[in-house]
Amino acid sequence: MTDTSAAGAPSAPSALAASSLAVSALAVRPEALLLDFGGVIFQTRKRPEEWPGVAAYVAEHLARAGHRIATEDLESVLRGGNTALKSWKNAQSRRLEPTELTHREIWRDFYGSPLPAAAREVLAGSAGLLQHHLTATLAEHTVRPGIPELLDLARDLGVPLGIVSNAHSGRAHRALLDEHGLGDAFAVQVYSDEVGIRKPHPGMIELAAAALGTAPERCWYVGDTYDRDVVAGRRAGVGAVVLTRHHHTDNPPFPVAERADAVLDTPKGLVELLRAAEPVAPSSAPPMAPSATPSLAVPENGPAPTSPSSPKFLGSGPAQSEETSGSKERLPSALLLDHGGVLHVSVPDDAVRLAFAAGLADRLTRAGYPLTADQVSDAMPEVRAAHKDWKNRSEADAAGADVPEIDARTFWTQLALDPLARRVGGAVAEDPSGLRAWLRAEAHDLMARYARAKSVPTLRPGVRDLLEAAHAHGVPVAVVSNTVNGRAVREELDADGIGHLVGAHVYSDELGHRKPDRLMPATALRALGADPATAVFVGDKPQRDVLAARAAGVGVTVLVRGGSTPDDVLDALHADVGHPARPDHVIDEMGDLLGLLLPAAPSAVP
Numbered sequence: 001m002t003d004t005s006a007a008g009a010p011s012a013p014s015a016l017a018a019s020s021l022a023v024s025a026l027a028v029r030p031e032a033l034l035l036d037f038g039g040v041i042f043q044t045r046k047r048p049e050e051w052p053g054v055a056a057y058v059a060e061h062l063a064r065a066g067h068r069i070a071t072e073d074l075e076s077v078l079r080g081g082n083t084a085l086k087s088w089k090n091a092q093s094r095r096l097e098p099t100e101l102t103h104r105e106i107w108r109d110f111y112g113s114p115l116p117a118a119a120r121e122v123l124a125g126s127a128g129l130l131q132h133h134l135t136a137t138l139a140e141h142t143v144r145p146g147i148p149e150l151l152d153l154a155r156d157l158g159v160p161l162g163i164v165s166n167a168h169s170g171r172a173h174r175a176l177l178d179e180h181g182l183g184d185a186f187a188v189q190v191y192s193d194e195v196g197i198r199k200p201h202p203g204m205i206e207l208a209a210a211a212l213g214t215a216p217e218r219c220w221y222v223g224d225t226y227d228r229d230v231v232a233g234r235r236a237g238v239g240a241v242v243l244t245r246h247h248h249t250d251n252p253p254f255p256v257a258e259r260a261d262a263v264l265d266t267p268k269g270l271v272e273l274l275r276a277a278e279p280v281a282p283s284s285a286p287p288m289a290p291s292a293t294p295s296l297a298v299p300e301n302g303p304a305p306t307s308p309s310s311p312k313f314l315g316s317g318p319a320q321s322e323e324t325s326g327s328k329e330r331l332p333s334a335l336l337l338d339h340g341g342v343l344h345v346s347v348p349d350d351a352v353r354l355a356f357a358a359g360l361a362d363r364l365t366r367a368g369y370p371l372t373a374d375q376v377s378d379a380m381p382e383v384r385a386a387h388k389d390w391k392n393r394s395e396a397d398a399a400g401a402d403v404p405e406i407d408a409r410t411f412w413t414q415l416a417l418d419p420l421a422r423r424v425g426g427a428v429a430e431d432p433s434g435l436r437a438w439l440r441a442e443a444h445d446l447m448a449r450y451a452r453a454k455s456v457p458t459l460r461p462g463v464r465d466l467l468e469a470a471h472a473h474g475v476p477v478a479v480v481s482n483t484v485n486g487r488a489v490r491e492e493l494d495a496d497g498i499g500h501l502v503g504a505h506v507y508s509d510e511l512g513h514r515k516p517d518r519l520m521p522a523t524a525l526r527a528l529g530a531d532p533a534t535a536v537f538v539g540d541k542p543q544r545d546v547l548a549a550r551a552a553g554v555g556v557t558v559l560v561r562g563g564s565t566p567d568d569v570l571d572a573l574h575a576d577v578g579h580p581a582r583p584d585h586v587i588d589e590m591g592d593l594l595g596l597l598l599p600a601a602p603s604a605v606p
Contacts, residue, residue: 024240024261025239025240025261026220026240026242026261026262026273026277027276027277027278028239028277028278028280029157029159029274029277029278029279029280030159030218030219030220030239030240030274030277031159031160031212031213031214031218031219032159032160032161032162032208032209032212032214032218032219032220033154033159033160033161033162033219033220033222033274034161034162034163034164034205034208034209034219034220034221034222034238035161035162035163035164035221035222036163036164036165036222036223036224036229037163037165037167037173037191038139038141038165038224038246039223039224039225039244039246039247039248039249040144040147040222040223040224040244040246040267041143041144041147041163041177041182041267042141042142042143042144042176043141043142043143043144043246044139044140044141044142044246044247045139045140045142046138046139046140047137047138047139047140048138050137050138051075051078051079051138052071052072052075053137054075054078054133054134054137054138055071055072055074055075055078056071057130057133057137058074058078058111058123058130059071059074061122061123061126061130062074062119062122062123064476064500064501064502064503065118065119065122065476065478065503065504065527065528066474066476066503066528066529067115067116067118067119067122067529069115069119077111077112077114077115078111080114081110081111081112081113082110082111084110085106085110085168088101088110089166090227090253090254092198093199093200093225093227093228093231093253093254094227094254095200096200096201097197097201097202097203098197098198098199098200098201099196099197099198099201100166100192100193100195100196100197100198101168101193102127102193103127103128103130103131103168103193103510104124104127104510106127106131106168107120107123107124107126107127107130107131108120108121108123108124108127111123111130112124116529117526118526118527118528118529121504121523121526121527122503122504122527122528124527125504125505125506125507125510125523125524125527126490126505127510128169128171128486128487128510129487129490131168131169131172131193132169132171132172132175134169135167135168135169135172135173136169136172136175136176141176141180143180143182144244144266144267145266145267145268146266146267146268146269146270146271147182147267149268149271150267150270150271150274151182151185153271153274153275154185154274155185157274157279159274160187160188160212160366160367160368161185161186161187162186162187162188162189162190162208162209162211162212163186163188163189163190163191163208164190164199164204164205164208164221164232165189165190165191165192166191166192166198166199166228167191167192167193167194168192168193169193170189170191170192170193170194170444170445171444171445171448171487173189173191174189174445177189184366187211187212187363187366187367187368188208188211188212188367188438188441188442189441189442189445190204190207190208190211190441192204194441194443194444194445195207195409195440195441198228199223199228199229199231199232200227200228200229200231200232200235201232201235202216202232202235202236202237203236204232205219205221205232205233205236205238206236207437207440207441208437208441209236210433210434210437211367211434211437211438211440211441212367212368212434212438213368213434216233216236216237216238216239217237217238217239218239219238219239220238220239220240220241220242221233221236221238221240221241221242222241222242222243222244222267222270223241223242223243223244224243224244224245224246224248224249225243225246225248225249225252226243226249226252226256226258226260227252227253227254227256229241229243230243230256230258230259230260231256231258234258240261240262241258241260241261242260242261242262242263242264242270242273243260243262243263243264244263244264244265244266244267244269244270245263245264245265245266249263331473331474331475331597332475332534332535332536332556332596332597333475333528333530333531333532333533333534333535334475334476334477334478334524334525334528334530334535334536335466335470335475335476335477335478335535335536335538335597336477336478336480336521336524336525336535336536336537336538336549336554337477337478337479337480337537337538337539338479338480338481338538338539338540338541338545339479339481339483339489339492340481340483340540340563340564341539341540341541341560341562341563341564342460342538342539342540342560342563342590343459343460343463343479343493343498343590344457344458344459344460344492344496345457345458345460345562345563346454346455346456346457346458347455347456347458348454348455348456349455349456352452352453352455352456353377353380353453353454354373354377355453356449356450356452356453357373357374357376357377357380358373358376359449360376360446360449361373361375361376363442364376364420364424364435364438367438368434369420369424369428369434369435369438370424371420371423371424375423376420376423378423379416379419379420379422379423380419382419383415383416383419386415387406387411387415387484390406390415391406391514394406394514395514395516395544398517401517401518401551402513402517402519403513403514403515403516403517404512404513404514405482405508405509405511405512405513405514406484406509407509407512408443408444408446408447408484408485408509409440409443411443411447411484412439412440412442412443412446412447413436413439413440413443416439417432417435417436417439418432420435420439421435447484447485447509448485448487448488450484450485451483451484451485451487451488451489452488452491454484457492459496459498460560460562460589460590461589461590461591462589462590462591462592462593462594463498463590464496464497464498465591465594466590466591466593466594466597467498467501467502468501469594469597470501470597471501473597475597476503476504476528476530477501477502477503477504478502478503478504478505478506478524478525478527478528479493479502479504479505479506479507480506480515480520480521480524480537480548481506481507481508482508482514482515482520482544483507483508483509484509485507485509486505486507486508486509486510489505489507490505503527503528504524504527504528506520506521506523506524506527508520511523514544515539515541515544515545515547515548516543516544516545516547516548516551517548517551518548518551518552519552520548520552521535521537521548521549521552521554522552525552525554532552532553532554532555533553533554533555534555535554535555535556536554536555536556536557536558536593536596536597537549537554537556537557537558538558538559538560538590538593539557539558539559539560539563540559540560540562540563540564540565541559541563541564541565542559542565542569542570542573542581542582542583543581545557545559546559546580546581546582546583547580547581550580556584556585556596557583557584557585558583558584558585558586558587558593558596559573559574559583559585559586559587560586560587560588560589560590561586561587561588561589562588562589570583570586571586574586
């Protein structure tokens with residue numbers, strides 16, 4: 001074990017020296033142990049040989065929308081974006097309170113910036129999925145020596161564990177932990193892409209400490225870099241900062257004055273430090289006040305795109321097949337489809353909802369907020385009712401223009417906080433700041449799980465035939481859906497084997513706007529490079545789908561029966577020629593739409 005440091009990295013005491021001090025920051029057992037991800041829990045190895053495969057994966061997604069870019073050209077573009085991102089990360093490490101990029105910003109402004117505008121929009125619409133794939137593919141992760149023993153010791157000593165990590169895909173990191181059987185060891189996981197700030201911003205450490213019912217000064221923080229981890233720890237005022245050497249530990253991008261309390265070659269040294277630390281009486285200090293819990297400096301979904309007054313569709317645009325190129329004028333420029341009620345119909349399932357409640361109760365209990373599955377189940381109807389009220393108020397206030405979508409953080413820290421805190425009871429009910437911090441850190445993962453548990457979907461008859469026909473005739477397809485979690489929608493499409501037939505994805509939780517906001521269909525049209533006047537929009541809610549499509553200039557609007565709007569309402573609306581939400585067509589099943597899509601086929605549409 002060594003304690004020498006390269007130029008720019010200050011020297012620090014080794015584990016042996018630190019543990020031998022009579023009075024030391026590491027002599028007192030922490031109330032929580034906070035760990036970085038890469039360089040601490042996992043040893044990482046870059047895999048540059050995987051870039052061609054990543055480029056092929058991205059090229060395939062672009063091709064679904066009709067944007068055909070050679071894989072070798074795309075690889076060069078993506079590598080350039082990765083280089084630019086590395087420089088951006090180093091620059092952020094110099095800032096006092098750096099914010100994190102959203103997935104849309106990463107793929108639009110870094111990886112996709114040299115591409116045509118329409119192709120960039122496709123990448124932005126699938127940014128979370130693409131970033132997950134890139135993160136999981138371009139690096140190999142191996143659990144570092146000493147980590148299993150450290151996790152076992154922390155459990156035996158009753159020291160809760162948290163993760164505090166700069167990550168462009170917390171989703172990928174959570175999956176890696178689960179794949180290695182480590183996920184349940186951590187009571188909270190804080191990732192920069194999920195909370196909107198990044199180290200050396202002290203707020204990430206403050207958030208993790210608050211979520212575990214303590215404060216930074218009573219925690220140890222373990223990282224692998226001086227410019228991000230040591231600086232973040234000192235700014236947050238942690239009890240001790242420890243480094244485990246990794247690729248960049250001794251080579252910071254610029255000189256750093258802050259010192260670590262110990263620098264270890266591997267996490268094995270942490271085991272002896274934690275075992276030697278003396279326990280102290282439980283602190284009587286109150287948990288962090290709500291005002292001390294950092295707030296995001298940017299909206300959860302990033303800056304909202306500006307609604308163009310006259311959409312311009314740039315880029316390569318979809319390619320028509322040779323078979324249909326002669327009748328191009330007779331085909332729609334694009335097919336925009338709602339999800340719920342159009343592609344799938346869903347029904348609530350008590351067993352699925354109870355499983356979600358049991359999982360949430362278990363996670364909350366491990367974090368120090370004991371609840372049973374029945375208590376969580378009892379709370380969720382209140383949350384759903386509050387969400388419905390939020391949607392109604394936001395649409396009424398917006399009057400059809402600039403309609404915001406709720407983000408995961410707001411949903412869990414505002415709508416779900418009080419119902420859960422009241423059922424935890426005691427001090428948490430009186431001061432729920434710790435629970436609020438936990439919900440904020442876990443909001444994105446919770447939202448994906450919640451969306452999967454809301455109901456059980458079934459693919460509507462005729463959908464597969466319609467999408468295959470659109471693909472065969474070169475008509476690009478986009479899914480344009482109000483949803484709490486676009487990731488869950490993609491999973492449903494893939495599970496039914498139709499995801500590859502969708503060229504663009506526009507989901508309200510990712511865009512930050514919801515129908516009837518015109519930005520939803522306008523974004524899809526921009527991604528497909530499609531003419532609005534000859535596009536077709538299919539939905540099941542006149543006040544959202546038809547109004548949004550009309551505002552975006554979509555030429556043909558269709559409503560399908562069997563969704564959320566009763567048949568008699570659809571019939572009356574279709575007969576009311578002057579109504580602003582009147583659709584051009586009402587169909588019984590999705591297969592009936594083939595008459596609109598393929599003019600040669602008998603039309604079932606009046």
